[in-house]
Amino acid sequence: MNISFLDNWRKRHGPARGVAVFGSPEPDPEGIAGLLAEAELLRGQAAQHGVRLDDSPASLEALDQLLPRWRDDPETMSWLGNDAGLYLGTVLVRTVPGACWQVWPNGHPVVRLASGREVDVVAVGHDWASAGTPELSQSYAEAAES
Structure with a gap:
């Protein structure tokens, strides 16, 4: 999309990075998990x-093997980074005992592990989409060990 004021903003600030979840004061964990699991672009x-x-976890390994053609488009890369992070979080929540989604007061979703450690999966997804490291499978393995 070529919108001049948007292009100028991106030149100064870079592509948007992040996801926010807002809802009722009493969150529905299953509803949040379903919403965050969509990752439509990814x-x-x-x-x-x-x-x-x-x-x-095997699907994370398969994603790590994709050729990163999305890096040519900053907007796609940003959205794909969000999706990759949310997908990593979904795999963690569904396969690691005690892992669950936690939404910070500012709406930022993270995965809280049984150990209490919080993983900023969106940041991991952006790093993966833009540079390929850390690999999603590696991030999963490190979190699963915690």
Whole structure:
């Protein structure tokens, strides 16, 4: 999309990075988990390359093997980074005992592990989308050990 004022803003500030979740004062953990699991752009990109995202650690390894063609488009890279982080969080929550979504007061979603450690999965997703490191599978393995 070529919108001059938006392009000028991006030149000064870089692409948008982040996700926020806002809702009722009494959050619905299952509803939040479902919303955060969508990762529509990532799922579409993966499907185009024959990668099935089944919320398993193996699917994170498959994502790590994709050629990063999205890096040519800063807007796509930003959205894909959000999705990659949320997908990593979804895999953690669904496969690591005691892991759950935690939403900070500012609306930022993180994964809280049974140890109490919080993983900023969105930041990890952005790092992966822009530089390829850390790999999603590596981030999963480190978090799963905690």
